[in-house]
Amino acid sequence: MEKFKKYLSSIASISDQEFIDSSSYFSPKKLKKGDFFVRENQVCPHLAFILSGTIRMFYLNDKSEEITSCFCTENNLTSSYKSFVLQEPSHLMLQAITDIELIVISYDGLQKLYNLFPVWQTIGRAVAEQEYFRMERYAAILNNESAKEKYLRLLKEQPEVLQLANIEDIATYLGVTRRTLSRIRQEISN
Amino acid sequence: MEKFKKYLSSIASISDQEFIDSSSYFSPKKLKKGDFFVRENQVCPHLAFILSGTIRMFYLNDKSEEITSCFCTENNLTSSYKSFVLQEPSHLMLQAITDIELIVISYDGLQKLYNLFPVWQTIGRAVAEQEYFRMERYAAILNNESAKEKYLRLLKEQPEVLQLANIEDIATYLGVTRRTLSRIRQEISN
DNA sequence: TAAAAAAAAGGACAAATGTCCTCAAGTGCT
DNA sequence: AGCACTTGAGGACATTTGTCCTTTTTTTTA
CATH class of the missing domain: 1.10.10 (Arc Repressor Mutant, subunit A)
Structure with a gap:
């Protein structure tokens, strides 16, 4: 969890107590190489922080070819972000290309954090902004x-x-x- | 302003009273064709909603060629988003390619809205998410x-x-x- | 309105990339 | 170990795109 706390601190100032109070809303998750974190047309159930391992993010183009859009590595967030935020079926698939250790939070869990702790409003916005910066750079x-x-x-x-x-x-x-x-x-x- | 209210309503539920209370933080701005909304290396001073007109967003690549990254049209937000959010010098330039009418808010103004009205926290996150979705699609x-x-x-x-x-x-x-x-x-x- | 300037179209050839293929090396399975 | 299967390298040719031009069209300005 220490890695995750460090990550959160880097994007918004969260106190030790706030982190402790929030942490029950997160849970650990492991994936084996080849496992899917998100399948096509599935609503992305979690936003995840990668403790270790690498995930390939891809989608099918109109010729049904797999197009890789991102390799997500440790100390970063991962999710089919649009699907998670809007709770709609994902066109992206996320698959582990190594064994993976994650910390995950559900959509409902995150909404609760938004309501309970004002700092999470700021974190939520900062995360969206970060994802935007990453995508802008990629484009x-x-x-x-x-x-x-x-x-x-x-x-x-x-x-x-x-x-x-x-x-x-x-x-x-x-x-x-x-x-x-x-x-x-x-x-x-x- | 009606257009702007409609836009805000489409991304988060804001009441009439909240909109009225918030509106003093916004101001109108006009640009002539050819005017710059943001110059290179300038900290983007405003987040703007386009009432009418079109803005070209571009940057200089390493060969100093102008690369257009977006055409921003009416009923959309525009800004050098990263520069505005982080209050750092912009690598993007925004130039009017028609006469333009905008509604703008400053960075300080937006921070005040975040502090005064919880709904603005939600709007701020939704805006960041929207910008992300747009960029993901573009990529x-x-x-x-x-x-x-x-x-x-x-x-x-x-x-x-x-x-x-x-x-x-x-x-x-x-x-x-x-x-x-x-x-x-x-x-x-x- | 005519000359000058700017913007867009398009010719000719070069370079980059794609398509379709074969071959070699590595991997897993029995 | 041996055989199928998968993966990566690379040949040959076609297609696409870029570079460097000139020509044509449009816009600006005196």
Whole structure:
């Protein structure tokens, strides 16, 4: 829980007592490699903080191809955020690509925190803002960097993902085909 | 103001009295075509609701080329959101591409609303969530649609933008060069 | 209104990426 | 260990997109 408290402190000032009072609304959860945290068309039941492990977030495009939109790693939140917030069926799927340890909270639990502790209103807004900043950055990268630059960025920022994920998934994450990714890797190794 | 109230009601339930009490924190603002709402490296001073007109949001990439990231149209919020929320210098610029009428609120004004009216906590979170949803959708489109599909989507969803913005800006918005956009337009006209 | 300037269209070729494929290496299963 | 199965690398060619231009159209200004 210490990791989680540290994360919360980094986005809003929460006192020790507030954290203790809030913590009964959270519960631990483990997933095995390959398990789904969220399936397609399921309402995302939890917002989760990743204590350890990596989750692949993906969706099916109109040709029913899996498109990876994010690799979520430890010390970050994960969820099908829109589905969770609006309590509507998810178009995103979240699947563990390693064994995972999470701390999760349900939608109802979070609403209770909003009502009981004013600080959670601020945390809730800060989380939404953080998710926005992350997505804004992702969009700027998508729109502005070549596939090679994106690969090098992934190598720098999430090197473990290159070990854990398969080529196909990395390729769709970068927005290119397997063939192009293969060329990029060849180029870099020279 | 009626338009703005309608917008707020669509994202959180605000009573008539709450709206009246809040409204003194907002002020009207007009911009002429070509005026900047936010310049580069300026801390975005306001969050704005667009009553009428269109704003182009753009940034400079590492080759100092202007990349358009959004066209903001009436009945939507606009701001350099990250800059406004964190009160840090903006890398985004917002420029009017028509004459504009806005309703704006300052950062301090919004903090006061958060403190005075609990409903504003909810609105603030809902706004952050909305901005996130918009950006998530934009990223999915960027990563998944061809330039032609993106053009057709723009034609469908914001046809007025194709009249107002110049080709160069539309091209960078779609993530292609002028030449490619020219080819797309030729193809469609056949 | 005519000249100048700016914006958009489009030609020709180069570069990047995709498609479809085969081959090699690694993985799991019996 | 041996065989099927999966995964990644990379060849050959087609398609798409970019680069660098020139030409055409539109807009601005004297």
